[in-house]
Amino acid sequence: MKIGIVCYPTFGGSGVVATELGLELSKRDHEIHFITYSQPVRLDLLGSKVYYHQVNVPEYPLFLYQPYELALSSKLVDMVKLHDIELLHVHYAIPHAYAAYMAQQMLLDEGISIPIVTTLHGTDITLVGSHPFYKPAVTFSINKSNAVTSVSESLKQDTLRLFDIKNQIDVVPNFIDINKYQAEYTECKRHMMAEPKERIITHISNFRPVKRINEVVEIFNKIQQQIPAKLMMVGDGPERLMAETMVAEMGIDDKVIFFGKSNEIDKILCFSDLFLLPSEAESFGLAALEAMASGVPVVSTNAGGISEVNAHGVSGLLSNIGDVNDMVNNALSILKDERVLAKYKVNASNEAKKFNIFSIVEKYEAIYKRVLNC
Secondary structure (H helix, E strand, O other): OEEEEEOOOOOOHHHHHHHHHHHHHHHOOOEEEEEEOOOOOOOOOOOOOEEEEEOOOOOOOOOOOOOHHHHHHHHHHHHHHHHOOOEEEEEOHHHHHHHHHHHHHHHHOOOOOOOEEEEEOOHHHHOOOOOOOOHHHHHHHHHHOOEEEEOOHHHHHHHHHHOOOOOOEEEOOOOEOHHHHHOOOOOOOHHHOOOOOOEEEEEEOOOOHHHOHHHHHHHHHHHHOOOOEEEEEEOOOOOHHHHHHHHHHHOOHHHEEEEEOOOOHHHHHOOOOEEEEOOOOOOOOHHHHHHHHOOOOEEEEOOOOHHHOOOEOOOEEEEOOOOHHHHHHHHHHHHOOHHHHHHHHHHHHHHHHHHEHHHHHHHHHHHHHHHOOO
């Protein structure tokens, strides 16, 4: 199959999943065309089966905001015709499914029929899509897609609750390549980051308010008051400065490392003993899954789809949103005892195998064949 993939080319979960999906599909002899405004951050393999096409938005003084959806629709039309793309898989309802539908209609006028598969990732539904201003466009885009998937059952139910959806929604969870997390890195030397008796705690996100970054710092501060520990903060975003200020005011600068954005998440996680994720909303929790694949237990909230990933009492522990003290107690119950920690690490790795890329990609291939009537 020749598949066009539209996604946000960022460090966020949807961009990572879309890129990894495309790369795996290319290994299965499908021809993949990434169509977006810049090269996806994890797209480091371009070749005979993987292509990248940049969407350029011309500057027009007439517009206060440049019309990306219009530029994307036109680019999709051109690429479908130029490369004989058979199917569009778009990640996010708006603007991508909306732009894809416009492209689909333009192509129909030229006698070209191309189906659209839309994957819902969360923000397009729970934050942006539920706003009254965007609700009609989101509803329309989902209902006009030839197939719709969501990354968790929780997100599917949120979508059905918030919108008048007539279309079928298939739950296809996010995934990881387990093999990438099984390697033993010789550079993974704990003494570079912490003393032998210190526990290493990690948080990875885009540092948006929904991630409750202040609570990551609060939880760690309470943990380090009871056991020797270090905190590794990976990512960047609007809440980073606030977190750095909190760390300075608490006097724990020497115990917290801010890495910024990184393409070496798997290597960073190999240092870790615990992953913290106190989010108030998560459609899936891909960062938690990546941690689990590295054998890192997770202490998280039970928000959204996290509980479908982080099995309570198995791969980690769950708390209610905002219950900082409970998350502190959960973390300490795992970290204080070497035998308990070792058990959780093994369990986390085993749970992650349920989301291996190979089985999940087969579900997408089945959906592609269904909409293409193969």
